[in-house]
Amino acid sequence: MRHTLRETWSGLRRNGSMTLAVIVTMWVSLSLFGAGLMTMQQVDLIKGKWYDKIEISLFMCVKDSQGGTCEPGKDVTQAQREQIKQRLEAHPEVQEVFYESREEAYEEFKKTFSDSPILDSLTVDQMQDSFRVKLKDPAQYAGVVEQAKVMPGVQNVQDLHKVLDPLFNWLRALQWGTIGLSVLLLLAAALQIGNTIRMAAFSRRRELGIMRLVGASNSYIMLPFLLESLVAGLVGAALACATLAFGYWSIIVKNAEVSIQALRWITWQHAGLAMAAVVLVAVLLAIIPTLLATRKSLRV
CATH class of the missing domain: 3.30.70.3040 (Alpha-Beta Plaits)
Incomplete structure (x- = not known):
């Protein structure tokens, strides 16, 4: 395990600029993705309340x-x-x-x-x-x-449906536009992760060849690469969650709930669900591209 952690740290330092680029891309894309999920929940709350009373x-x-x-x-x-x-x-x-x-x-x-x-x-x-x-x-x-x-x-x-339907349509368009943009950025982050891992594997090809000759398993060889991408993904997710929490506190708690008390606003529970989805997507984006990128070069 010590060797795996040492190799992970070495890989993060060696590919520092690429790792930083992955983190920033993940941060922005996951923030937009989480914001889209929170917007979706808010639209459902408002629509549920008004449509039931119209x-x-x-x-x-x-x-x-x-x-x-x-x-x-x-x-x-x-x-x-x-x-x-x-x-x-x-x-x-x-x-x-x-x-x-x-x-x-x-x-x-x-x-x-x-x-x-x-x-x-x-x-x-x-x-x-x-x-x-x-x-x-x-x-x-x-x-x-x-x-x-x-x-x-x-x-x-x-x-009143004639008044509210266009409003909800615009909100839905904003919500899906945000999620669509975040998906494009998440795809860019996945490609960055795959390229970073592929370059790291290529730079350590002699070391990896020796490990294959001495009988190291695929999982043992891939683990440092998985940890590298996982660290980058989790750091990006943590920054995105912090951004979502600050945005919810500053926009909803300190402003919207105070100025428009008649509406039902999303709670910290809704924000927490969005953050959980952000973390899950970050983990999947870290693992899947890494497995695909290393499948050929690390095959025993």
């Missing part, structure tokens, strides 16, 4: 409303309300239907704008009664929205 709102026609299926100068009739409720409750994607009267809407309006000068600008007769629809699966909203738009007596259908 409801589709159907606003009924009043005399001065325009658009939708409203008849000019006419309110929605009671028969139309009953028909709308029945059709909504019969839809297979609808879990529950809530009705809010004009009076209830006006009371909510007064609470919301109690200190605003626009409080006296509306009366109860000008308010719109509405139906709020809770879906079984919030992602399956398109069919309900399309059906609601053509129901007689409906002036407008409010659907």
Whole structure:
């Protein structure tokens, strides 16, 4: 074991510049990879919270409303309300239907704008009664929205999915862009590790030939090379984990959680899972290229 450790240290010193290049590449690529994983978890948390609470709102026609299926100068009739409720409750994607009267809407309006000068600008007769629809699966909203738009007596259908879907699409694009860039850099790191080990094996070819002649096993010969690449990979992973921890603390803990408390943010547990994945990828990147690079030159 002493000989293996001595050879490992000697190899690290002999290929210091290449090892440093591998560490830096691993550091940057693993940091991006971990950041992509943390972004993925954050998007899932936000989407899970908002999508579970999003409801589709159907606003009924009043005399001065325009658009939708409203008849000019006419309110929605009671028969139309009953028909709308029945059709909504019969839809297979609808879990529950809530009705809010004009009076209830006006009371909510007064609470919301109690200190605003626009409080006296509306009366109860000008308010719109509405139906709020809770879906079984919030992602399956398109069919309900399309059906609601053509129901007689409906002036407008409010659907926050149209606002949130583009936001989540951009976040997903950012997340996969980060992971894709990190994969390219990880591939570069793997190639660097393979070239470094191949050059190290070539520079020690006489020594390795003697070891093969005296009957040294493949595992004994390859172990110093594996340790060299493993050290470089683990150092890069440690730097990446430190970067992720600092980024989480400075961005999420000290800023995001303080300024936007309404959102659910990832915790140290989520960051720890990303760091564990970073370490696992680092170990695999250290071992696999080394085995591939030394397979031919170290064959007994």
